[in-house]
Amino acid sequence: MNLxxxxxxxxxxxxxxFVTMLxxxxxxxxxxxxxxxxxxxxxxxxxxTNMQFxxxxxxxxxxxxxxxxxxxxxxxxxVVASMVSLVIGVAYGAIAGYVGGRVDAVMMRxxxxxxxxxxxxxxxLLMVAFESNxxxxxxxxxxxxxxxxxxxxxxxxxxxxxxxxxEAARLIGVSTPRIILRHIAxxxxxxxxxxxxLTIPQAILVESFLSFLGLGIQEPxxxxxxxxxxxxxxxxxxSWMLLIPxxxxxxxxxxxxxxxxxxxxVFDARRKS
Amino acid sequence: xxxxxxxxxxxxIPTLLLVIxxxxxxxxxxxxxxxxxxxxxxxxxxxxxxxxxxxDESLPKxxxxxxxxxxxxxxxxxxxxxxxxxxxLIRSGFPLSLQLGAMAITLALLAGVSAGTVAALRxxxxxxxVIMSFAMTGISIPVFVIAPVLxxxxxxxxxxxxxxxxxxxxxxxxxxxVFTLALPQIAYIARLTRASMIDVLGRDFIRTARAQGLSxxxxxxxxxxxxxxxxxxxxxxPAIAAILTGSVVVEEVFGIPGLGQFFVRGALNRDYTLVLxxxxxxxxxxxxxxxxxxxxxxxxxxxxxxx
Numbered sequence: 062m063n064l065x066x067x068x069x070x071x072x073x074x075x076x077x078x079f080v081t082m083l084x085x086x087x088x089x090x091x092x093x094x095x096x097x098x099x100x101x102x103x104x105x106x107x108x109x110t111n112m113q114f115x116x117x118x119x120x121x122x123x124x125x126x127x128x129x130x131x132x133x134x135x136x137x138x139x140v141v142a143s144m145v146s147l148v149i150g151v152a153y154g155a156i157a158g159y160v161g162g163r164v165d166a167v168m169m170r171x172x173x174x175x176x177x178x179x180x181x182x183x184x185x186l187l188m189v190a191f192e193s194n195x196x197x198x199x200x201x202x203x204x205x206x207x208x209x210x211x212x213x214x215x216x217x218x219x220x221x222x223x224x225x226x227x228e229a230a231r232l233i234g235v236s237t238p239r240i241i242l243r244h245i246a247x248x249x250x251x252x253x254x255x256x257x258x259l260t261i262p263q264a265i266l267v268e269s270f271l272s273f274l275g276l277g278i279q280e281p282x283x284x285x286x287x288x289x290x291x292x293x294x295x296x297x298x299x300s301w302m303l304l305i306p307x308x309x310x311x312x313x314x315x316x317x318x319x320x321x322x323x324x325x326x327v328f329d330a331r332r333k334s
Numbered sequence: 335x336x337x338x339x340x341x342x343x344x345x346x347i348p349t350l351l352l353v354i355x356x357x358x359x360x361x362x363x364x365x366x367x368x369x370x371x372x373x374x375x376x377x378x379x380x381x382x383x384x385x386x387x388x389x390d391e392s393l394p395k396x397x398x399x400x401x402x403x404x405x406x407x408x409x410x411x412x413x414x415x416x417x418x419x420x421x422x423l424i425r426s427g428f429p430l431s432l433q434l435g436a437m438a439i440t441l442a443l444l445a446g447v448s449a450g451t452v453a454a455l456r457x458x459x460x461x462x463x464v465i466m467s468f469a470m471t472g473i474s475i476p477v478f479v480i481a482p483v484l485x486x487x488x489x490x491x492x493x494x495x496x497x498x499x500x501x502x503x504x505x506x507x508x509x510x511x512v513f514t515l516a517l518p519q520i521a522y523i524a525r526l527t528r529a530s531m532i533d534v535l536g537r538d539f540i541r542t543a544r545a546q547g548l549s550x551x552x553x554x555x556x557x558x559x560x561x562x563x564x565x566x567x568x569x570x571x572p573a574i575a576a577i578l579t580g581s582v583v584v585e586e587v588f589g590i591p592g593l594g595q596f597f598v599r600g601a602l603n604r605d606y607t608l609v610l611x612x613x614x615x616x617x618x619x620x621x622x623x624x625x626x627x628x629x630x631x632x633x634x635x636x637x638x639x640x641x
């Protein structure tokens with residue numbers, strides 16, 4: 062199990078690393094610009110000549126560069142949004158778990174109430190009401206995803222705070238915030254990393270869903286979701302406009318899910334042994 | 335039981351109220367009015383419009399007006415479909431969405447539970463690995479990617495199935511939308527069923543039943559299936575929510591005139607009242623279906639004590 066988990070981890074993380082590198086380096090290598098429209102080069106099929114690997118779109122923009130930019134935006138939003146949910150979730154869960162008692166009960170009751178909310182619809186409403194921008198997308202996605210993290214961290218904290226080394230720290234007079242930061246948080250690193258890798262694909266999903274509906278990333282900026290949306294409109298004549306971003310989005314999501322699953326297996330095996 | 339149901343119903347009220355207040359505030363905090371257009375209206379016309387839609391009143395007053403309408407099932411007029419109220423639009427779109435959703439969830443349960451059970455019975459075999467890889471793929475690929483790609487492959491490239499909704503008659507037009515909508519849920523349910531089936535099959539009462547000489551199929555049908563279904567049942571709440579969200583995409587891609595399409599159109603047209611109304615409608619639906627699942631859980635598993 063351990064080995065299989067490791068292999069999954071190795072394969073999926075290598076693919077992710079490769080895609081990320083390509084997205085970073087690709088636009089520098091290509092002679093094309095993501096913004097430049099060229100009406101003599103509309104809807105060209107993918108070809109190696111002229112470095113047109115992914116073809117061009119209905120405005121004659123180079124799709125290789127646009128797709129690489131889309132991957133950058135998608136990954137950036139996913140990682141930053143996951144960090145937002147990480148910070149909120151860990152802080153909330155650690156405080157609830159460490160303080161315990163009535164504070165814990167109230168804080169977790171609040172989380173339960175939020176669980177029942179159909180967040181995605183509220184996020185859509187938020188995007189409709191306000192002009193979409195990066196900051197809003199980060200906050201919206203981060204606000205959805207911290208609940209699971211808070212629950213897991215709380216559970217871990219509950220068991221950690223009874224351990225001897227925490228008790229010892231308390232005895233020699235270490236302050237509560239310092240105990241949480243220095244003694245409890247580092248001990249949860251493993252499980253937090255596992256759930257972080259599982260939060261990232263969820264964040265990607267929300268961002269690309271919003272962009273697909275036309276409510277997320279706005280032109281001329283782009284993301285994988287926005288590219289899929291553009292591809293849907295052109296799919297009868299220019300199937301590459303749909304298939305390339307769709308495949309890449311699916312690939313990235315699959316790799317993150319396999320990575321999270323594999324890491325969890327490795328982590329569980331280590332905990333059991 | 336009755337007491338529990340009533341308590342849970344009461345407990346749902348604050349959640350719903352929270353959704354309504356949040357949604358209402360978001361819409362009313364939006365910069366610019368709902369009728370802002372490129373064409374600038376004369377000041378007196380604008381004042382008349384504001385008056386007609388009660389936008390000149392204070393926020394608490396508007397909220398009270400909205401709530402009292404809501405309690406009577408009146409969600410106000412749509413800002414864009416000028417001749418219709420939001421309630422009329424929901425009534426016209428929802429039946430079709432409900433039909434799609436019900437078909438998708440039925441398919442997801444049948445296919446997901448069968449696949450998961452087969453995988454559990456043949457644990458670690460090639461078949462198990464294949465099913466689980468498919469399941470992981472199904473979970474990872476979002477509906478808005480599967481839907482257009484399937485249309486492209488099965489309807490545009492080879493004309494096996496109709497690509498759109500209007501103009502095609504019969505059951506064939508349901509195939510792609512329902513399948514697309516069900517696919518991620520089939521995957522989730524298969525994974526859940528496999529895990530809990532493996533757990534149940536390892537218990538003592540199953541060993542006893544097997545020792546009595548029961549065939550595998552009787553064993554699964556009579557003894558293992560029911561306890562193994564409990565995690566799947568508690569997943570039904572999130573599944574229903576995911577199918578509602580998915581139907582927004584599926585209806586848009588296939589051009590199905592259901593509630594999801596009204597929602598997307600409303601969102602893109604900044605039809606605040608329509609979007610607000612549909613969000614509240616969806617939220618109510620999700621909260622009550624979750625409640626129903628919780629109550630059913632107790633009916634199926636008598637070990638659950640109602641507190």
